[in-house]
Amino acid sequence: MKRRDSLLAGLGAPWLMGRAQAAAPGPERFQPSTLSRTQQQAELDWFAQAAQRFRGGRIRVLSEIIATHEYEARVLAPAFAQLTGIQVEHELRPEGDVVRRLREQMQGGSALYDAFVNDSDLIGTHWRYDATVVLSDWMRGEGREQTLPTLDLKDFIGLAFTTAPNGDLYQLPDQQFANLYWFRHDWFSRPDLQRRFQARYGYPLGVPLNWSAYEDIAEFFTDEVRELDGRRIYGHMDYGKRDPSLGWRFTDAWLSMAGQGSEGYPNGLPVDEWGIRMEGCRPVGASVVRGGGTNSPAAVYALDRYLHWMRRFAPPGALQMDFNQAGPVPGQGAIAQQIFWYTAFTAAMSQRGLPVNHANGLPKWRVAPSPHGAYWREGMQRGYQDVGAWTLLKNSALEQRRMAWLYAQFCVCKTVSLAKSLAGLTFIRDSDIRSAALTRLAPRLGGLVEFYRSPARVYWTPTGPNVPDYPRLAELWWQHVGEATAGRLKPQQAMDDLAGAMDGALGELARSQKGPCAPQLRAPLPEAQWRALPGAAQARLANEKPGGRTIAYERLLRIWQLGSDPK
Structure with a gap:
């Protein structure tokens, strides 16, 4: 996600990888691993063989600036070039730049990049615009020969978040927190x-x-x-x-943590954590008078x-x-x-x-x-989880996409994923989380490993499919919430204005987006009618501060280990 534009000091943009060195990397380069060295070598040999026809090629990919992507740019991109003969320009830029450049290319701009790592928060965008390669189709069709036999999709812990409601897989998880x-x-x-x-x-x-x-x-x-x-x-x-990071602070499930939204996993239906109501697969409004919840009592309470x-x-x-x-x-x-x-x-x-x-x-x-x-x-969403994932766009050349797909898989294959996880602590594979290396490291990570090994982790979810155009709608949040943080508006007015702006944007998208799941803004309803809708906003509580409840941390760890979660 977002926002992690400079988590580590000293990162520049872009990181540009130079010429490959002569020696191909072996398993010793990527330790520890959940695979044996023989299994690692088999994967490395597969990449070298699958890339034979592309030797001498060059690809350009873009991701945000976090430690995990720095590791990819500094370590994995040159190793991949040595192994395959494909030169990689792995560019790192602030998250806002990544989203902007992705959107420009999706809207028909120049195909400057052959692949992106962008947040699964855009799943609703990828699903509705006919600009993103459906990976589940790609792996059976045009990208079949370049799909790693040992990719093991079931091992990825965030695959549900990169899959659209119709079951199509749009993105391949690369980092998660x-x-x-x-x-x-x-x-x-x-x-x-x-x-x-x-x-x-x-x-x-x-x-x-x-x-x-x-x-x-x-x-x-x-x-x-x-x-x-x-x-x-x-x-x-x-x-x-x-500024834009203020918007991410709120869209990253803050309203759902307060109690705004419908029950359900991975995102509530019919109303999500942004307050957007969906009827069938169509977003129909964000304000309470249209059946949404962006300016509901729970949302106002969250801001207050x-x-x-x-x-x-x-x-x-x-x-x-x-x-x-x-x-x-x-x-x-x-x-x-x-x-x-x-x-x-x-x-x-x-x-x-x-x-x-x-x-x-x-x-x-x-x-x-x-x-x-x-x-x-x-049953409501319990918190936010970021899944940065590899995304291919249709307007890049087919051969370029095939090379980029090889590099994307190299960055997440079992041969390298554990070593990469230890560098950035952004786990994507269950096998890595269960590894002996993570068991040894766990005491230094303050409960992070225990959290990811618990069943609770699946209830922390990214922005879901109710959001039909993430780049456009996300920028409304910081602008309107910022009026409240600056003291110019009370929470109720700020959320009313935000809900109105969201409705306006959904109405414009209804006129420009095509397809059966495009937005279709409903008319405002009288209170008796919107309150009768499934998932309608809760009425304001008479007491918004009930008695405090705590749990001992040691008991919490035992609950995680037993496979349940505190209420």
């Missing part, structure tokens, strides 16, 4: 702080299960504890600058709590930060918890020498499922 709750386990474990919290709030200090507990914990560390280890501390961290926590419990200046500026702040040692923390930061957070890690490299922090808001019901 979730947003989770992050907290200072060492502080939460202190008996003196546990006693003080219990005395003040009447329940144990632990991992919050609902937003009420999160708010109590934020207040406790910000206002009552105030200082630890000789420095001012805060009970919350977030960011609020009016976000603003309240930022202004009351976050460090000074957080409202003026963007995603990249805010990302390193928890690692500096003054933040007790963060409700919305992308696990793509795990590699940077695990560095030795940070005040949040012990001298031996073990973390003082942990991750856990994020708590839910007052409107949340069992």
Whole structure:
């Protein structure tokens, strides 16, 4: 996703890979692996053989700037060139640039790239525009001879998110991470702080299960504890600058975590976490008067709590930060918890020498499922998960697509996937997650491995198919939410304006998109009629702060291991 435009310092754009060296890489280059060295060599031999007719060719691919893609550009692209004779220009750019260039090429622009790695958030876009290669057809047809026999699609943990409702596979997962709750386990474990919290709030200090507990914990560390280890501390961290990363902060399932949307997996139907209602396969509106939920009481509550926590419990200046500026702040040692923390930061957070890690490299922090808001019901989406995935567009030349498909598979094959996972900590294969290498590394990753080994992981999902044009609709969020973060609009007005803008965009798309699943904006309904629709917005709760509930982290780990998830 998004937004991770500079997770690691020092990344430039683009990374351009030069000429291949003479020696072809062997299994020793890609250790550890879930395959034996004999099996690895067999895969490498297959790539070399499948690429024979393309030797001397050149491809250009584009992905966002994160550690995983840096590894691909620096390590895998030259190795692939050495193995196959196909030169790869693997370009890294900020996520916003990736989405813009992808959209331009989808709309008939020059075929500058032979493949993209873009978020599965665009599944609704790929499904509706006749611009993206359907990979399930491609692997049986034009790309059959270039499809790795040992690709093992069933081993990918995010395949459901890159598959359209009609069963067509549009993208091949390349990297994946979730947003989770992050907290200072060492502080939460202190008996003196546990006693003080219990005395003040009447329940144990632990991992919050609902937003009420999160708010109590934020207040406790910000206002009552105030200082630890000789420095001012805060009970919350977030960011609020009016720029595109603010939109991602909200479209990445924040409303569903509050309790906006319908039950269902991987995305609720008929109303999704953006508030867009779908009838059959057609988006019909986002506002409550059209049966949607973008300006529902739950959505307004989501924005209100976000603003309240930022202004009351976050460090000074957080409202003026963007995603990249805010990302390193928890690692500096003054933040007790963060409700919305992308696990793509795990590699940077695990560095030795940070005040949040012990001298031996073990973390003082942990991750856990994020708590839910007052409107949340069992069966709703529990959080967001990013799946960056390989995408082929129809307007690139066929032979170029075939070469790019070989490179895409090389980047995710079992020969290299575990080594790549260890470099970026963005797991895509179940076999890698279950590996002995991850078992050994798990104590240094603060619960991340335990999360991905648990059944709970499937309930963290990306943006789904209700969104018919992700690039166009996503930009409305930061513009309208930004009016509230800047203090110019109250939450209700900001969400009303956003819902109206979404309806307007859906209406325009209804006139320009073709096909049976194109948007078809419904007329506004009287309240009695929209309230009677399945999945209609919940009425405003009389009490939006019920009693706080927490769980001990150690118990949470046992629940994961037993195969269930806390309610």
